[in-house]
Amino acid sequence: MNTPAPLIEVEKLEAWYGKRRILNGVDFTVHPGEIRVIMGGSGSGKSTLLRHMLGLNRPVSGSVRLFGTDLATASDREKLEVRKRIGVSFQGGALLTSMTVGDNVALPLREHTNLDEQTIRIMSRIKLEVVNLGGFQDLMPSQLSGGMIKRAALARAVVMDPRLLFFDEPSAGLDPVVSAELDELILRLRDALRMTIVVVTHELDSAFKIADTITVLDQGNVLMTGTTAEVRAADNERIQDLLNRRPREVHVDADEYLQRLVGETE
Amino acid sequence: MEALTRPLGKLGRATAEALGGMGYAAMLLYESLYLSAFGWRIGQPLRLRAVLEQMRQIGVDALPIVCLLAFTVGIMLGIQFVSALGEFGAQSQVVIAVAKSVTREFGALITAILVAGRSGSALAARIGSMTVSQEVDALAVIGIDPVRYLVAPALIAMLIMLPLLTVFADAVAIYGAALYSAPALDITPSAYMLQTMSLLDPGDIGQGIAKSAVFALLITLIGVSTGFSVVGGAEGVGRATTRAVVLSICWIIVADMIFSYFLNR
Ligand SMILES: Nc1ncnc2c1ncn2[C@@H]1O[C@H](COP(=O)(O)OP(=O)(O)O)[C@@H](O)[C@H]1O
Ligand SMILES: [Mg+2]
Numbered sequence: 230m231n232t233p234a235p236l237i238e239v240e241k242l243e244a245w246y247g248k249r250r251i252l253n254g255v256d257f258t259v260h261p262g263e264i265r266v267i268m269g270g271s272g273s274g275k276s277t278l279l280r281h282m283l284g285l286n287r288p289v290s291g292s293v294r295l296f297g298t299d300l301a302t303a304s305d306r307e308k309l310e311v312r313k314r315i316g317v318s319f320q321g322g323a324l325l326t327s328m329t330v331g332d333n334v335a336l337p338l339r340e341h342t343n344l345d346e347q348t349i350r351i352m353s354r355i356k357l358e359v360v361n362l363g364g365f366q367d368l369m370p371s372q373l374s375g376g377m378i379k380r381a382a383l384a385r386a387v388v389m390d391p392r393l394l395f396f397d398e399p400s401a402g403l404d405p406v407v408s409a410e411l412d413e414l415i416l417r418l419r420d421a422l423r424m425t426i427v428v429v430t431h432e433l434d435s436a437f438k439i440a441d442t443i444t445v446l447d448q449g450n451v452l453m454t455g456t457t458a459e460v461r462a463a464d465n466e467r468i469q470d471l472l473n474r475r476p477r478e479v480h481v482d483a484d485e486y487l488q489r490l491v492g493e494t495e
Numbered sequence: 496m497e498a499l500t501r502p503l504g505k506l507g508r509a510t511a512e513a514l515g516g517m518g519y520a521a522m523l524l525y526e527s528l529y530l531s532a533f534g535w536r537i538g539q540p541l542r543l544r545a546v547l548e549q550m551r552q553i554g555v556d557a558l559p560i561v562c563l564l565a566f567t568v569g570i571m572l573g574i575q576f577v578s579a580l581g582e583f584g585a586q587s588q589v590v591i592a593v594a595k596s597v598t599r600e601f602g603a604l605i606t607a608i609l610v611a612g613r614s615g616s617a618l619a620a621r622i623g624s625m626t627v628s629q630e631v632d633a634l635a636v637i638g639i640d641p642v643r644y645l646v647a648p649a650l651i652a653m654l655i656m657l658p659l660l661t662v663f664a665d666a667v668a669i670y671g672a673a674l675y676s677a678p679a680l681d682i683t684p685s686a687y688m689l690q691t692m693s694l695l696d697p698g699d700i701g702q703g704i705a706k707s708a709v710f711a712l713l714i715t716l717i718g719v720s721t722g723f724s725v726v727g728g729a730e731g732v733g734r735a736t737t738r739a740v741v742l743s744i745c746w747i748i749v750a751d752m753i754f755s756y757f758l759n760r
Contacts, residue, residue, distance in 0.1 A: 283636050305537045305640075312638035323633035325625075337637050341538070385637075 234297065235260050236393050236425050237282060242291035244277050244449075251277045253449045254291065261392070264419055264426045266436045269446035270471065275429045276320070278446065279397055282427070283317060284308060295393070313341055316386030320397040322378035324370040324385070331357070331366025334385045341389065356384040359421075360414060376407035383414065387422060394418070396428045400435045408432070412439050433472065437461075445471065519724075520716040527647040530640060534647070539640045545648035553614045553649075554656030558663070560613070564605055565664035569671025572596060576672075577679045586680060593672040594691045595699055599759070602665035603703040604751055607710035610657055611743035615718040618649055619739035622722025623732040631723070641723075650715045657711040658704045665703060706754050710747050717743045 239257035243250065251274045259265045267275050280286040281293050284300035292299055295311050303311070324333045334353040338344060344352070357363055360380040370378060379399060386394060396415065400408030412435050419426055430436050436443060443460045445452040447467050453460065460468065470477065531541045576589045622645055625631050631641045673687035680687070721739040725731045 280632075283632075285632055285635060305539075309538050309638045312636055315636065317633070317636045319629045319633055321628060323629040325630050325633070326628070336639075340637065340639055 233261050236296060237427070238292075238294040238297075239278070239282065240292050240294075242278070242281060242293060243289045244274070244281060244286065245289050246277075251449050252281075255446075255449070255451050257444060257451065257454075259425060259427060261425050262419075262423070263441040264415070264428065264439055266440035266443045267427065267429045267446055268433070268436045268443050268471075269431065270477075271431055273446045274449045275431070275446055276397060279395060279427075279429050283315075283395065284311075313337075313389060314391050315393045315395065316389065316391035317395045318379065318382040318386045318397065318399070320401060322370070322382040324378060324382055326370050328369075329366060330362070330368050330370060330373065330381050333370065333381065334366070334388050336385065337389050353384070353388055356388045357381070359387070359418075360384045361410075376403050376411070379403070379411060380414070383411075383418075387418060387424070390422060392425060394424045394426045396426065398430055399428060400430060400432045408435060415439050433474075447471070516720060520720045523642060523646055523720055523723075524650075524712065524716055526642045527650050530643040531647045531651055534640075534643050538638070539643040541643065541647050541651070545644070546651050549648045549652035550656050552617070553610065553652050554660055557610060557613055557656075557660060561606055561609055561660050561664050562667050564609060565602065565667040566671040568601055568605055569593070569597065569668030569673075570675045572601070572668070573672035573675035577676045581679075589672075589676055589680060590687060590690050591694045593676070594669060594695050597668045597672070598665050598695060598699040599702045600751070600755065602668055603661045603706040603710065604747070605668075606657065606660045606664045607707060607714065607747045608744055610653075610660065610710075611714045611747060612740055614649075614653070615714040615743045616736045616740045618715065618718030619722040620732060620736045621645075622719055623725035623735045624729075626723055626725050627728055627732060646715070646719045649719065650712075653711040653715045654708060657714075658707045661703050661707040662700065665700065702754075702758055706751060709750055709754070713746045713750060714743045717746065 235258045237257065237259040239255055242252050242255040242257070244252040255274075255278060257267075257278070267278065269275050277286070281288055282295065284293070284295075287301055292301065294300075296314060298307055298311050300308060300311065324330070325336070328336075331350070331353055334356055335349050338349045338352060342349075354363065354366060357366055360383050362377060362380055362384060365373070365377070365381070370381070373381060383396070386396075399411045399415065403411070415426060415428065416439055418424055428436075428439060437457050440457050442454060442456055444454040445460060445463075445468055452465055452468055453463055455463070461472065463469070467477075469475075530539050534540050572593050573589070576592045577586065580586055580588050580592065622631070625645070631645075634641045634644055669691055670684070670688065673684040673691070677684045677687045682690070718739045721735045721742070725735045727734075
């Protein structure tokens with residue numbers, strides 16, 4: 230059996246914010262059809278990795294290829310073609326607050342297709358139905374609850390029927406019931422629309438429920454990538470700490486600590 | 496030693512930041528002009544509707560307040576020139592003094608300061624809050640260039656509306672001066688206006704219009720670049736808004752001085 234070409238290839242990716250290195254040579258590959266969860270504690274670099282995959286940040290070294298296209302060297306045209314084939318739901322939803330929910334969902338269609346207004350309206354309503362927001366198209370984003378905003382953002386992300394969907398922290402800031410609904414929704418989208426989905430999360434329950442494969446990120450390093458069973462069985466100490474919600478052990482070196490307090494080190 | 500080098504270091508950093516800011520603004524200018532002209536070729540067309548909407552917000556909505564302020568400044572100039580020139584028995588020169596100072600200087604300046612306060616701050620606030628809430632990122636990944644969508648319409652609208660507002664302010668200010676000084680000069684306000692028109696050189700009005708185009712660039716670029724650079728949530732947006740207005744007004748006045756120096760020697 231020959232495997233199809235990967236949709237995402239990240240190689241030796243390094244990222245820095247100022248003098249701090251956030252990603253230390255991350256390798257990351259996603260094949261068509263899978264739901265991949267990027268899991269890691271808060272501050273481990275998940276969102277930074279995501280921003281690089283979306284072409285919002287430029288790699289300092291290493292490379293990111295989506296559909297075989299390197300975003301750092303692609304022309305504007307090529308980049309646009311890639312972006313028409315991906316959908317993204319940001320952590321806070323990132324709906325445009327100046328337009329209605331319906332117009333938000335319709336925005337990609339209005340910008341990238343020549344469909345007539347009637348068709349665009351029908352298509353965006355269908356996607357709102359898919360995320361259980363049928364009938365909410367005329368509300369403004371400020372009139373929606375947190376869970377509804379995420380679902381509306383999801384509708385906007387899938388309105389062009391992308392092959393690849395990114396989802397940053399679907400359950401952050403939501404109560405357990407609402408976040409379980411979102412998990413169901415993600416699974417349904419994969420089955421109904423045959424999408425490849427990358428989900429970034431720090432929620433263990435949610436991660437194991439939706440993932441086919443999990444990449445564990447810790448302090449900018451990939452600890453492992455494997456199926457949910459493989460990750461559970463991993464004999465890596467840090468992974469077991471994460472799974473059992475044990476805080477990282479802090480080793481304090483007295484001299485170094487003192488120096489840091491008085492500000493004598495970088 | 497440190498007491499001496501620390502302020503120097505600060506100054507150096509501030510200079511570097513200012514230069515970096517100018518570079519960034521220049522890049523935004525180039526990009527939005529390029530996208531306005533050729534964006535349609537790469538799937539980033541400038542939308543006429545967005546430009547018209549900005550023209551309404553920047554230009555039409557500002558008419559009442561521009562009118563009020565220009566009229567007031569006109570009266571104020573009338574008062575000053577009638578009394579100052581009267582001291583030398585040169586009251587006949589009031590008409591030309593008002594006409595030239597309004598068209599060359601005050602029309603453009605007053606309008607620009609007003610628009611900086613109204614629309615420059617609004618631009619910074621809108622783009623700033625969109626940056627903070629990741630709406631700008633969302634636009635980018637949808638395949639909508641944020642410069643094309645947010646900056647270009649504002650820039651084009653500002654470049655059209657600020658000169659128009661300036662000409663309007665010129666007319667209103669001169670009319671204000673006419674109402675005040677016509678009785679002192681023993682003529683009717685309409686005779687005053689006619690006299691103004693015969694005395695004014697197209698170059699005088701042109702000077703104000705040229706200035707206002709430069710002010711339009713300054714207001715837009717400062718507004719959008721402070722907006723895009725917002726960090727730190729809602730508080731950051733507030734700071735950026737204030738900063739955009741203060742910076743714009745400073746630059747407008749400095750640019751005005753440089754302009755006047757070279758155009759009126
Ligand atoms: N814009 C930024 N400027 C400076 N540091 C940042 C910025 N964004 C994130 N960081 C830092 O990078 C690290 C990783 O952040 P992030 O990728 O958001 O982690 P996660 O999404 O896993 O919580 C954190 O320590 C964070 O403080
Ligand atoms: Mg994050």
